[in-house]
Amino acid sequence: MRLTADASGLFPIAPTPFHADGRIDEASLDTLMERYIAAGATGVTVLGIMGEAPKLEPDESLNIAARFAKGMAGLPVIVGVSAPGFAAMRWLARNAMDKGAAGVMIAPVPSLRTDDQIITYYRQAIEAIGTDIPFVIQDYPLTLSVQMTPKVIRAIVEEHPSCVMLKHEDWPGLEKISTLRGFQKEGTMRPISILTGNGGMFLDFEMERGADGAMTGYAFPEMLSDVVKLQKAGKRDEAHDLFDAHLPLLRYEQQQGVGLATRKYVLMKRGFISSDAQRKPGGTLSATARAEVDYLLARLAKIDARALPLAA
Template sequence: MTDTIDLSGVFPAMCTPFDEDEQIDFETLRTDAQRLEEAGVDGLVPVGSTGESATLTHDEHVEVVEAVIDAVDDVPVIAGSGSNNTREALELSERSADAGADGLLLISPYYNKPEQRGFVEHYERIADAVDLPQIVYNVPSRTGQNIEPDTAVELASHENIAGYKAASGDLGQIGEIAERTTDEEFAVLSGDDALTLPTISVGGTGTISVSANIEPERTCAMVGAALEGDYDRARQLHHELGPLFRTLFIETNPIPVKEAMEIRGYGPARMRSPMTRLSAENRDVLEDVLADLEDEPTAVADAEASP
C-alpha cells in the first residue's frame, strides 16, 4: 500500500442533498463538506448508506466523490464503494480511486448472503486490485449476514485492508476483533453512534458517524476525550448526545438525519424513492431534541473555558 490514512477520530457519513427534481444539489454538498471540515472532523465518508448510495447511479456516485474531494482542503475522503456484486464493487472502487479518493468503505455483500469464505474472496479481490486503504463494513441488519471475527481477522492481514466499521451491535464481537488485530495496522471504527464510546473502550479508534453531521464539534470532543483516556468528559458528552443518537434512528437512516439537516439549515430533507420523509410526529420529537442540544451547556464549552 503506497498511502495510509490515520483512521482515528470522527468521520461523518455524509448525506447526499437533492433538489426539487431529485437531482444532486452539488452546491449544498460542497458547502456541507466545508462545514464539517471546519468543525474539526478527521475525514469524510460520502456515498455510503447515509449518502443514499443505493439510489445513485454509478456516474452520480463518482460525481459526489469528486465534488467532496474538490470542496475540502486537508481531510481524507473515504468513498463508499461497496456492492453485493463483486465486479460492481470493484468497478466503483476503481472509479473512486481514479477520482482521487483517499480510501474506500465497502459494505459487505447484501441480499445474496455469501458464506464467510465468500466475504474473504470478495474483499481480497478488491484489495488486490485497488491500491488504497479499505474499510470492511459489517452491518448485518441491512445485509442479512454477519462478518464473523475469524473472517475480519483474516482480512486484517491484507496490506490494503486497513479497518473494520462495526455496526453489528455486538460489543463482544467488536472487542474480540480489536483484541485479535492488535499486532496489525488495522482500525476498528464504530458504525453505531450509541456504541462509539463503548467501542473505543475496547480498542476502537473512532467512528464513522451519522450524528457528526448534526453535532460535529460535540462528537469530535467525545471521541477525542475517549482516545485521550478522559472518560469522565467523554461520558458527559456521550450522555449529552444520547437523545440525538436514539432519535436519528427513530426511522430508517438516513430519513431522520436528513430531516435534522433541514431543521438546522444544512441541507434539504428530500429523499429519493422508496425512502420517505420523516413522519410529522417524529419530526416533533426530533425538533425537541435539537432544541435541547442548542440550549444545553456542553462539556465542549466547559473544556474550552478551562485554563
C-alpha cells in the same frame, strides 16, 4: 493521499443532499464539506448507505466523490463502492481513486452466509478493484444480515495488505472490538484502524474498547468529534456527560424507516443542507414526528449550546 491503518478521529458519513425534485443539491455538497471541517472531521466517507448510493447514476456517484476529494482541504475521502457486481465496483473504485479519493469501502452482499463465502467474496472483490487501492471492511449485520466473526475479519486483514480499516457496526459489538484488539496485541493480526458506526449509539464505550474514532452520520458531528477527543485525552466522565446529553436524539435517529429522514431534517435545521428531501423511494417525517424532534432539540439546547439556534 492514501488511507492508512493510522487513520483516526471523525470520518462523517455524508448524506447526499437533494432538491425536492430529486436533483443533487451541489451547493449543499459544498456546505457539508465546510461544516464537517469546522466540526473537526479528520476525513469523510461518501456514497455509503446513508448517502442513498443505490439511487444514484454512476456518473453522479463519481462526480460526488470527485467534488469531496477536491473540497475537503486535503483530508482523506473514503468512497463507498459496494455493488451487486464487481464490474460496477471496479469502475467506481478505479475512477474515484483517479479523482483523488484516499480509499474505498466495501460491504458484503447480503447473500453471504458462511465464513468461507465471506472470505472468498472479499478475495474476489480485491482481485476486481486491484491490490493497490486501500480498502475498508464494512461490518454492518443489522442491515446487511452478514455475520462476520472476529476470526473472519482477521483472515481478510491478513490476506489483504490493502485492508487498512474496519467500519465496525455490529450490535452488540463491544466484545468484537476487544477481541480484534486482542488479536493485534498477541501478534496474530496486524494493526488496522477501527472506526465505529451505528449512528454513534455506542461510541462512548467503543472508544474505551479500542476504537480509533467514529464513521457515522449523526446530525451533530461536533459531538462525535468531541467524544473521540475527550476519550483519547482520558476525560472519561466529560465524554460520557456530553454523549448522554445527545442520547435521546441518537436513539430517535436509529428508528428503521425514518432514521435518515430524521437526520436530514436536523441537518437542514442546522444549515448543513438546504433541504431534507430524499430521492425516491424515501421516507418522510410526519408533522408529529417533526414536533418530537424539535422537542428533543430544545431539550438538548439546555445542555449543549450548539443546539441553541434550533430551540426557537
